[in-house]
Structures are given as structure tokens and as C-alpha cells.
Amino acid sequence: METTTDGRATRWHAHNAERRRELVASALRAIRKHGPGVGMDDIAAEAGTSKPVIYRHFRDRAGLYQAVVDWVNDFIWNSLGLEGSGDVDPRELVRQLADTYLTLVEKDPEIYQFVITRPPGDTPVDDPVLSITTRIGNQVSDLFRHWLRAQGLDEEPANIWGHGVVGFTWATADRWILTKLRRPRADVVGYIDQLFAPAFDAQRSK
Template identity: 35%
Template sequence: MSVVRRISSTPQQVQRRVFDARSTRWDDHRVVVRAELADAAVRAIERCGEGVSMDDIAAEAGVSKPKLYRHFGDKAGLYRSVGSKFGAMIWESAEVTIRDGGSDLTVDDMIGSLIRSYVGLVGKNPSVVRFLISHRMFQYSVAGDGSAADEIRSVMEVVADQFAENLRGIDADLTAIPLAVASILGSGLSATEWWIDGGRENGVDDVTFATHLQATTWGIIDATAQQMGVVFERHLSIGDPEFMTIIQL
């Protein structure tokens, strides 16, 4: 009787635990399925280009269109998932360099490494990038939505925060930093669109493009530094006390 009483005394709690466990398993399953469908969408885009249809994606995934809509709500939801997937790839490609940012890596090498990783990723996935651009999912964004442009901005803000930490040490005005980030991102994304739309075919290879992006990035950084009354020594690491000097008037 004691066993019966112990079990029957809290039936709602037992049912809740069972329900929660089932719900968690279902949520995990949905995450896995959504990831698999997003992978299939990327493959379909690579095969069909920016004109890919939901039929093409469903065929690539081996599922019905209703299943796509069930998991993503609508076409825009699936497209956002593709953008988030590519955004995650951008972050992962930059993560090692970001972790090494506080080491003896020079600032120029750090920025160059981030840009080369980005250019390499775009160069391997031009159809996906063109698809994201055509659906306005690769433009400058401050939405924090995990899209491709948003993840690029996140990478840049990590680096910008390292600059800002040094600037705070000399009581510099930091208001121009977000503008510099927006300028670098805007010009870089515009150049990327040009590159995949014809620049590559006209002889601008990965190395040339990455070198150009690095030069224009430093152009914006140096102009912003001058506006703030400081000079950055790009051949030093961010952790070096001589990395930043105040302009003597």
C-alpha cells in the first residue's frame, strides 16, 4: 500500500515530468531536422542558383513542401535559416583568429587573417552569397538576428571592442567607432557583391580581393583614428602598450 500511495499521491508531477521529457525530445528532433533541411537548401542553391524554388529544395531534401512549411512557417523562414547557417560558418571561420587576438599576433595580421577567412568562405560559396544578396539578407544589419551580415558585424565588433579598450585608457572619444564599423561593413559587403557578380571572372582572384579589403579597412581605421587624435601602429599587437599613441599637435 505504501508504494501505491507514493505513486498515486503525485500523479500530476509524474505526468508533468513525462510531458517535459517528451517535449524536450521533440524540440531536439525539430532542431536536428531544421538543420538538415537548411543543409539541403544550401545544396539546392548551389545546384540551381539564386532562382532556386521551394520545389527544388524539397526535392533535394527528399521531403514534401508541406514539411518545409511546417518547420519554417514560410519561404522567408527557410531563407532566414540559410542566412543563419552561413552566418554561423562566418563566425566559425573567424573564431580561431578572434581567440588569438590578445596574443602576439600583430593587429595587421589579425585583421588580414579575418579577411582572408571571410574571402575564402565567400569564394567557396558564391551561389549562396548571391542568393542571400538577392533576398536582401547580406546587407548591413543591426538586427542581431544571426544572419550572415549580422555575424560579420559581430566579428568586427569583437575587434572594435579591443580597440575601444585601449582608447578608454587614454580617455579618447569613442563615438566614431560604431560609424567606422558600419563603414567597413558597408563597403566590404558592397565590394563582395561586385566581386562575385563579375570581379572574379575579370581576374580579381581571392588574394587580390582580400588585399584590397585589408587596405580599405585600414583606410577607414586610420581616418577614424585621425579624427580621434590617435595613431595605431598596425605592426604591433593590440596588447602592446605602444600600439596606440596620441597625435602630438
């Protein structure tokens, strides 16, 4: 009997997780269609369901918002294609990171604007920019640390490099938006590479 109960609970958990993914996908479509100020009614209509159903899975708008932020974090990290890779060249890592961030801004501006704007309400919500940059920064720092270790170099710069590169890239993305994406994405990525490349070259020359 206990095994049956556990099996039923596992299937229910898997069903709920899949339903949450579907609702997040619907929210993303609604954001792209209606913009960052999309309402819950629009999201529910896109999902073909009702607001109470959405609240059952996410509690409130803030909960759904956080799920979208998590999706963006996963999108950025997965787009880098570096999961389990410890041998990435640091310059290539910076270029890939910058290009992934700026691609999101260029091709999914509504999603980007939605994520950087915290929803109103009484439910506390983590700062969206800090949430994403901290998580990605920790992951990038680990890759820098592995590279430094493989080179027989001091690992101390890894944390500063990781969080510095991510924070700088996010700030660059914001500035790029203000200029209405005046420079091509490839140029902006190249400028970021030019700025950070000397740090890696200096480490190699030690």
C-alpha cells in the same frame, strides 16, 4: 508527471531543431546544384521529403530563406575562429574578415547570390545584406572595443570601425563579382588591409 512532460517537450524541441538543420543543409545542397533561383520542389527533392514538411518547419519560402541567411552569418563568424577572443590584433581581424567574406563569394557563389536576393511573396523579409552586416558588424565592433580598452585608448571608434569594415568588405565583394573575380583573392584582401592599417597604426602611436 510534470517532469515527464517537460522531458518529452525538450526532446521534441531538440528533434525539431535537428530536423531544421538537416533541411537547411539540404537547401544549401540544392542551391549549389540548381543555382540561386532554386525552387522549393528542388529543395524538397534534395531533402527527400515534401514541400508541406518544409513549410511545417519554416512556414514558407521566406522562413527557409531566413534560415539560410542565419547559416551564412554563422559560417562567416565561425570561420573567423574568434569566439571568446578579445586579444585579436585589429589588422589581423580585418584580414581574416575580408578573406572569409571573399572565400564565400569565390567558393560558394550560388549561396552568396541566393542570400543577397530576397524571395518574392507577401511575408516580410529583412534586408539580407543589412541583416548579416549588422550582426557581424556588432560582433566585430565588440572585438575592436576590447582591443582599444586593452591598449588604454578611447573606445569611441570601435562601432564605426566595426560596421565600416564589414560594410566596406561586403561592398568590395559585390564589386569583385562584377569584375568576375579578376584579381586573386589574396590581392583584394591585401588592398583592404592597406586601406585600414593606417587607422590602427595611428591609434597605437597616441
